Amino acid sequence: MKYLPGEPQHLPGNRSQMAGYQARHFLFAVDNGVATVALNRPERKNPLTFESYAELRDLFRALTYADDIHAIVVQGEGGNFCSGGDVHDIIGPLTRLDMPGLLSFTRMTGDLVKAMRACPQPIIAAIDGVCAGAGAMMALASDIRLGTERSKTAFLFTRVGLAGCDMGACALLPRVIGQGRASELLYTGRSLGGVEGERWGWFNSLHQPEELLAAAQAFARGLADGPTFAHGMTKKMLQQEWNMGVDEAIEAEAQAQAICMATNDFHRAYHAFVARQKPQFEGD
Numbered sequence: 001m002k003y004l005p006g007e008p009q010h011l012p013g014n015r016s017q018m019a020g021y022q023a024r025h026f027l028f029a030v031d032n033g034v035a036t037v038a039l040n041r042p043e044r045k046n047p048l049t050f051e052s053y054a055e056l057r058d059l060f061r062a063l064t065y066a067d068d069i070h071a072i073v074v075q076g077e078g079g080n081f082c083s084g085g086d087v088h089d090i091i092g093p094l095t096r097l098d099m100p101g102l103l104s105f106t107r108m109t110g111d112l113v114k115a116m117r118a119c120p121q122p123i124i125a126a127i128d129g130v131c132a133g134a135g136a137m138m139a140l141a142s143d144i145r146l147g148t149e150r151s152k153t154a155f156l157f158t159r160v161g162l163a164g165c166d167m168g169a170c171a172l173l174p175r176v177i178g179q180g181r182a183s184e185l186l187y188t189g190r191s192l193g194g195v196e197g198e199r200w201g202w203f204n205s206l207h208q209p210e211e212l213l214a215a216a217q218a219f220a221r222g223l224a225d226g227p228t229f230a231h232g233m234t235k236k237m238l239q240q241e242w243n244m245g246v247d248e249a250i251e252a253e254a255q256a257q258a259i260c261m262a263t264n265d266f267h268r269a270y271h272a273f274v275a276r277q278k279p280q281f282e283g284d
Contacts, residue, residue, distance in 0.1 A: 002204060007045075009050045010113055010168075015065055015066075015067050016062065016065045016066055016067065017067060017068045018030070018035070018062060018063065018066040018067065018068060018069055019035075019068050019069070019161075021059070021062075022037075023037075023055065023059070024051070024058065025049065025051050025052035025055045025056075026039050026040050026055070026056070027039075027040045027053060028040060028059070030068070030069060031217075031222035032221060032224065033068065033069060033071065033221075033225075033228075034069075034070070034071050034072070034073060034217055034221050034224050035063070035069045035071075035073070035121075035128060036072075036073045036074075036075065036213075036217065036218045037056070037059070037072065037073070037074045037075070037079065038074075038075050038076065038077050039052070039074075039075070039076040039081070040077045041077075042076070042077045042078025042079070042080065042085065043078070044072050044086065045076075045078075045080040045082070045083035045130050046076040046077065046078070046080055047079065047082065047083045047084060047085060047086035047087070047089070047090075047134070048082065048084065048085050048086060049086050049136050050088045050090060050105075050133070051087065051088060051095075053108060053112060053134075054108060054147060055110060056112055056138075057108065057111050057112040057115050058115075060112070060115035060116050060118075060119050061115045061118075061119070063121060064118045064119045064120060065143075066119060066121075066226070069121060069284060070121060070219070070223065070224035070228040070231075071121050071122050071123075071124065071180070071220035071223040071224040071228075071231075072119075072121050072122070072124070072184075072220065073123075073124050073125075073213070073216045073217055074121045074123060074124070074125050074126070074138060074139075074142060075125070075126040075127075075212075075213055075216065076128070076135075077236060079128055079129045079133040079209065079240050080128065080129035080130040080131075080269065081125070081126075081127045081128060081129060081130060081135050081139065081151075081270040082130070082131060082132070082133075082135025082138060083095070083130050083132050083133070083135060084132045084134045084135050084136070085133060085221070086158060089263060090109070091160070096240055106166075107136075108246075109134060109166070109167050110167050110168060112138070112141075112166050112167070113137060113138075113140075113141045113168045113172075114163065114168075116138070116141035116142065116273070117141055117239055118239075119229070120228075120232030120236065121231075121232070121235075122143045122144065122215045122220070122223050122231055123141070123142040123143050123144070123218075124142060124143065124144045124145075124146065124220045124223075124237060125138065125139045125142035125144070125145045125146070125221050126146050126212050126213050126215070126216035127139055127145055127146065127147045127148070127151050127153070127203070127212075128147070128148045128150065128151060128162070128212050129148075129150060129151065129152065130152055130153075131151060131152065131153040132152075132153070132154045132155045132156050132209025133154070133155070133157065133166075134166075134167065136153050136154060136155050136156075137155075137166065137167040137168070137169060138172060139153065140168075140169065140172050140176065141167075141168075142203050143201050143235065144219065145202060145204055146203065146205055146206075146212060146215055146216050146219065147194045147202075147203040147205075147206050147207070148194050148206060148207060148208065148209045148212055149193070149194040149195055149199065150194060151193065151194040151197060151203070151206075152191040152192070152193060152194075153191065153192040153197060153202065154185075154189060154191040154192065155169055155173070155185050155186050155189060156189045157169075157186075157189065158186070158188070158189045159188065159189040164185075164186030164187060164189075165186075167263075169186060170182075170186065171180075171242075173185065173186065173242065175242070176201060176202060176237065177200045177201050177202055178200075180199055185231045194206055220265055222238050225281065226281055227260075227263070227265040227266075227269070227281045227283070228281065228283035229260065229263055229265060229283050229284060230260045230263070230265065230266075232254050233259065233260055237249075237252065237253060237256055240252065241253075252276060253284050262284060264282065264284045265279075265281045265282065268280060269281075270283070
């Protein structure tokens with residue numbers, strides 16, 4: 001869209017600015033296009049509540065339309081990522097709900113994963129300490145996972161008498177670590193340590209605990225400085241092509257790449273290459 005000099009530049013109705021978002025049930029901050037979401041109940045290893053589930057779902061849905069946020073870091077305060085659903089605030093009340101109430105809850109938790117996968121910004125999870133249950137699913141819904149040697153990831157659902165197929169685990173986890181390894185974790189509920197997790201492909205890399213958040217934010221900032229429209233297209237294709245045959249995927253990628261070739265970032269990269277300069281991407 002072109003504007004005349006001096007004309008007010010209004011965002012289209014479906015675009016928004018979210019750097020000033022005030023979170024209620026976790027911490028939220030934005031720096032140079034990178035949003036950091038921090039679960040902030042360290043005294044309980046950052047468990048989720050009904051309210052934090054819902055706010056996280058709504059936040060990631062809204063980030064789909066955020067022009068000022070280009071990458072996201074998710075982390076937990078106090079040396080742990082997330083211990084899952086709060087035993088007192090969630091697990092106890094669930095034992096008293098009827099079937100419609102239970103289904104409403106499980107659909108809400110699944111909607112959080114859907115929202116994380118649907119938002120165009122790459123999500124980097126910085127995982128230290130405990131990463132269990134719903135916390136493990138938030139990590140799984142992220143695009144990149146950085147960890148520490150002391151990280152302990154566990155899909156605990158069978159430990160409390162539930163199936164391992166929670167929040168999309170049976171669809172997502174085999175694609176990250178393979179069917180056999182995913183089956184082992186989902187059947188047993190055992191913890192996956194940091195070193196083993198890196199070897200299995202769960203973690204992209206391991207870091208010292210005191211360096212983890214900085215590493216995740218640096219990774220995110222590198223993505224935020226890149227061709228962010230194209231990154232969003234990459235994430236969309238990574239998601240959509242799970243349900244495609246090879247021929248359909250190749251055609252979908254042809255269309256996606258043609259769209260990216262029409263962006264200003266593609267032209268900026270070409271002219272920078274000709275001038276032997278580093279391209280300055282602007283996400284359009």
